[in-house]
Amino acid sequence: MSRPITIALLDEIQDGFNRHDVDGILSHFADDCVWLMARGPNAPEGRRCVGKAEIAQVLRGRYAEIPDMRWEEMRHWICDDTKALSEWVVRGTPAGGQPFEYLGCDLWEFRDGMVVKKDTYWKFIG
Template identity: 45%
Template sequence: MTVQQDTVSLETLNAIMDAFNAHDLDAIMAFFADDCTFDTSRGPDPWGLRLVGKQAVRDGLAARFAGIPDVRYDADRHWVHGNLGVSEWLVTGTTTDGKPVCARGCDLWEFRGGKIVRKDSYWKTVDA
């Protein structure tokens, strides 16, 4: 049995971050495989809410942009190892009901054939 090991580059992770900051769903989704999953930072299970498939991931990201219209990811750092990547960032913005958002977070990425097959997001919980 052969295990496919692709590599991902820092340039790819930076391009993904640029697409997120542009709120460009078409550009973002071009990085994802059809059978991708996205484990959100919140949800009903220990892994958050798991979105399965490209359309579900797109819908989830569209909801994020709608709920925090000025969302931005800055102060980012990225690491790669083979087909795995990590992006650390500071998310900021304001929700549609006027609540400010400012939290450290990270994404764990897994790639196959140059496309994202798994995105697992974590945000720090900020106590006010």
């Protein structure tokens, strides 16, 4: 059953990211989802993660490495019944590393109200 894309839905997904709730995040993703990370070995798209299992592994690893990672100053836009955009500032300090702060955005694609693609972009602040 399809559900509409709303600001509340995008906030719910983002709240899962801030709680580091991998299962909660992925409950909003389709089984055949794709996440194009902001950087990685596959230029120009960065790292391509396919499916919930791979995305879960990446997220759990990231949260272990950056236990205070959080997304703030969140803004969302709904483009139509299949696309949305989120803008944010992500902050955190990797274990044994220096604090970071990036201005970024996610381009979201949905099918039947479930995330099928999350395409992330960011740039360093400071």
